[in-house]
Amino acid sequence: MAFLGTGAQGASIGADFVAAGHDVTFVEQWPDHVAAIRENGITVNLPKRSFNVRVPALHLCQLAEVRQPFDIVFIVMKAYDTKWACQLIEPYLAPDGLVVGLQNGMTHEDIAAVVGRERTIGAVIEIASNMFVPGITNRENDHDTSWFAMGALDPKTQERVESVADLLRCTGTVEVTDDIRSAKWMKLVVNAAELIPSAVVDLPLADAARDPGMLEVMREAGYEAMRAALADGSKIVSIIGMPPVTTNDPERYVDQIFEKVLTTFSSQDTLTTSLQDWRKGRRAEVREVNGWVVDILAAHGQTAPMNQRVVEVALEIERGTRELTTANTAVLVEALHKVRSNA
Template structure:
């Protein structure tokens, strides 16, 4: 008998994972809080479009209020909740997890230790999703932008144990996810997490606070400067804590940490220039702003700032951009290009 699986958090990433695994014939249910989305999935399946579509697959979906009555226990739970919903949703997921089951964190940010403290350190495994852009703009329909990683020699899914060993279950989960895109087990999940955190922190809030797409932001030298400064601060914090950060945009963390050096700055600036033919994609944080939802900025850039305090590393740009996006969350500021100058001012950069 095959393993029972669940996706807790059927947003863009969760719906995408669920659609592909269901299409492969796995016994899987999706659980989410958006009632219209749950109803649409049950009625018409999940519609997948974009660079790996189109296709439609019938699925089984439950609202959280109904899922609490499920009698099944799940061998593998793919956990794709927003970071600010981690704690309560992890307690919910724990009740659905089989005694020898594993919860796979497909989230942004650094939530693995929190999850492990709830479900058990032997029942949580990290999964970084690198270089994948997906959007859920309407109920029942998930879209992927950009070229699949496999087509460009890139492993999107990096699955790893918190203690750094490549285990059979890490390889098993990587194998499951390989039906979607390039996938591998890693012995450096923390280095992968810091690399992804840096990538997200340097891009997501830029498009979120400006209302621009990725190409529009890339055309602005001031936006690229913020991206370089955010990446520099993040890498300095990670290196100060002795993490072995995986390369970011093909460049080592040590180089990013020395971004203020003239020749290095020019090299890094090129990494953020517009890519010819690329979609003008909105980040997940920008999608949240567009939908009027809370963002993950305090658990992304804010986390870098908090860790910077602990490590004694200044993070003025991450602190400034966290405050600006948080004001958008609170409804006291609107997404606009002028927010770039506001962040530079608050960070003391002229």
């Protein structure tokens, strides 16, 4: 197996695979990280324990040295890197090999466009990690609060999903679903509410939710995302270990799932992956999450004004024309008032 992308999430999951005795290779684009892993192994710091494992690590340019094809490739890269990453790894995938996208966003279709639907497994991931030092990842969820869902795009491949899920159970709870598209949409709903909105105000997720007016901003972004999901043909399905959906109120379900993330899958100092990206000088998954909501609703003749404003502010931050500061709360709250006054 290969883990393509071994940042905070990929490294911690891949390390669990190694600790469980699986044959794993890390493939990574950060040269210092590759060097650190080769010298000292990968260290995973969890809330109450730490461990270190040795694992083969290749830089992207060394894939050409691979002789034995991979049976399974887990892609744990940013959503915007999916297409080129799949094009890179496809020549090194076994003819009946599988690619699993452990990513935010609706990346399963990008994967399938490169390797084929019959070789694609979509996945949902719910853990929180950070990495600021090469060779060391800090994971905030141990196995008991790490959750994944998996499902094939091609019904003929669905029978193979359980065996892959069983491998992934070395790192957390894994549910197999025959509607991975809906499950990924539900995760995008909560991501639209939490990732970029909390990053825009330069606060940990929990602090952002407590900032006056921001919880309502984040919920509104989630409500629009749920409308996009339903317009796109998704069903409201249970994810992240929540009980079966019993409410007929989509917005009520958004509130429930967002609360679950805040109370179970994040800590008081959790920085979303988007804020981590910005603090590292990298771009975040703005267009792939909140922008996706805007585009899908536009395709159905609807608007997503809260998500649109989030995207605008986020892109201004990335262009350097707006400061990353808690003062941006006022901008988003003002946009929320406009949304509600026009409703």
